[in-house]
Amino acid sequence: MAQDRGALMTELCNDPVMLEHWHPVVSLEELRRHGRCRTMLLDRAVEIVAQGEGAVVRCEAALVGSLVQYGYVWASFGEAPKPLFAVPEFDEADRRFVVTGVFGVQVSAGRAIENFLDMGHFPYVHAGILGEEPHTEVKDYDVEVSQNRDEILATRCRFYQPKAAVSSDAGAEVDYIYRVPHPNCAVLYKSSPMDAARLDVIYIFVQPMGQERIRAHTGMCIIDDASSDLEIRSFQQTIFGQDKPILENQYPRRLPLDPRAETPIRADKSAIAYRRWLASKGLRWGVIPAGV
Amino acid sequence: MKLYDFELHAECYAARLMLSLLGVPHEVETVDVYPEAAHLTPAFRAINPLGRVPVLEDGALRFGTVQGILAYLAAAYDTSGQWAPDTAVLRGEVAGWMAIAAELAATAGQARLIETMFAQGDAEAARAGAEGLLRVIDQHLWFGEVEGRDWLCSAPHPTIADIACFPHLVLSEDGGISRQDYPAIRRWIDRVKRLPGFTVMSGVFATSSAL
Known part of the structure; x- marks a missing residue:
């Protein structure tokens, strides 16, 4: 295992698709706690140092482009990375923003995002929380790739959940909307148990350390004035802890983009669109490109 | 409590x-x-x-x-008196395996904290230490199966020593330690999972009740 990891480290990511994107490297919360953070991004060691309200990112003494948004420091090695995707809910003053933590996982970014989009595993992996037998059916939903915004949108997703959120007191049929506005980031909107008219936001921002090693940054931007940060965090950590061994037991660890590589079922519509979308970008790093 | x-x-x-x-x-x-x-x-x-x-x-x-x-x-x-048995032999065995559990925490457990929650430390060294322990535990359990012993100590039932070691072994993959080469540990994990009153944690799944 050590040898595998060594071999992966020797070659630095030179995939223009990855290099030209912004990537999360540390939450402001973690940065404030430690003052600095040493981590990996696209096979390169980077150091983030708090500076005023923001941060400075360096790679081998050279400055790396950075910005602060959604409670995170983002970095890019690109010449002109396009602006970060919009999540307007972050600006709504009455929402709770809770960073639920960052976890290291031995998996590619693509596998982590695909798992986040998948509803089929809820009753088995998150039994008693996000799903429960015999309510295992993934009802038909819609998926589209928005050309304007260059993102995947899955709508009309519904699932029966015994405990959809920390504030739930009973099982409910829950509505989901998924957005994938970045190859390594996904945002989920789900019915809020506290406010029928609005949707809670749960995000996963994946920091690709290497092709098969990530830091998964998760958090919530929700309507809930009753639960403590600790309760919200514990709820999300329990769910992520359940996903982790499943993610780490998927082989190959890189996401295969060839449509014939793995056999999808109807419930995997969003995953099919996601793989197709990544392939259309010409992504070759962290994935197994089609035709290889 | x-x-x-x-x-x-x-x-x-x-x-x-x-x-x-x-x-x-x-x-x-x-x-x-x-x-x-x-x-x-x-x-x-x-x-x-x-x-x-x-x-x-x-x-x-x-x-x-x-x-x-x-x-x-x-x-x-424990009204059964089984979990921390009171014979000289079992007292010695339990104390020994409790010490091994602490060593598992410092190796396999530490590798998990480094890989998953970014604790400071040398993950490779922690894994190397853990692999040495897992080999010995796997052998011990394998010979136990041959002799008709299902647990770490020589009692015909589990003890607190099994419970102390269990989390570090069942969570070893979080630290990058595969159990593929330790089949007797895998079977012992399933035996622990079938104990009445067993409970899971996030990242540990129940096993079937068969066998």
């Missing part, structure tokens, strides 16, 4: 598992160990000067190590 707990903490899981196996009613107070490091604050050190979870409170008594918690729970609440 109150357990100061953190869901993803291996030794907290050992304490929860023991409480569940013995069916001891208790309340849980979650400590924000990660990412907040609330266990290192002066407020928590007033509860456990070691700055560690789990902590078990029973009336005025307080136990701040997992070894202490398991030994106390078995002595005070």
Whole structure:
């Protein structure tokens, strides 16, 4: 295992698709706690140092482009990375923003995002929380790739959940909307148990350390004035802890983009669109490109 | 009775598992160990000067190590007398495997904290130390199966030693330690999972009741 990891480290990511994107490297919360953070991004060691309200990112003494948004420091090695995707809910003053933590996982970014989009595993992996037998059916939903915004949108997703959120007191049929506005980031909107008219936001921002090693940054931007940060965090950590061994037991660890590589079922519509979308970008790093 | 707990903490899981196996009613107070490091604050050190979870409170008594918690729970609440048996041989065996459990925490457990929650340390060295222990444990369990022994100690039933070692072994993959080469450990994990009163944690799944 050590040898595998060594071999992966020797070659630095030179995939223009990855290099030209912004990537999360540390939450402001973690940065404030430690003052600095040493981590990996696209096979390169980077150091983030708090500076005023923001941060400075360096790679081998050279400055790396950075910005602060959604409670995170983002970095890019690109010449002109396009602006970060919009999540307007972050600006709504009455929402709770809770960073639920960052976890290291031995998996590619693509596998982590695909798992986040998948509803089929809820009753088995998150039994008693996000799903429960015999309510295992993934009802038909819609998926589209928005050309304007260059993102995947899955709508009309519904699932029966015994405990959809920390504030739930009973099982409910829950509505989901998924957005994938970045190859390594996904945002989920789900019915809020506290406010029928609005949707809670749960995000996963994946920091690709290497092709098969990530830091998964998760958090919530929700309507809930009753639960403590600790309760919200514990709820999300329990769910992520359940996903982790499943993610780490998927082989190959890189996401295969060839449509014939793995056999999808109807419930995997969003995953099919996601793989197709990544392939259309010409992504070759962290994935197994089609035709290889 | 109150357990100061953190869901993803291996030794907290050992304490929860023991409480569940013995069916001891208790309340849980979650400590924000990660990412907040609330266990290192002066407020928590007033509860456990070691700055560690789990902590078990029973009336005025307080136990701040997992070894202490398991030994106390078995002595005070196990009416069967099986979990911490009172013979000379088994006392020695249990004490020995409790020490191995602490070594597993410092190796396999540490590798997990480094890989998953970015604790400081040398993951490769931690894994190397763990692999050495897992080899010995796997051999011990394999020979046990041949002799008709199912557990770490020579009793015909599990002891607190099995419960102390279990979390670090069942969570080893989090630290990058595969159990592919340790089939006897895998079978022992399934035996623990089939104990009446067994409870899962996030990242540990139940097994079938078959066999």
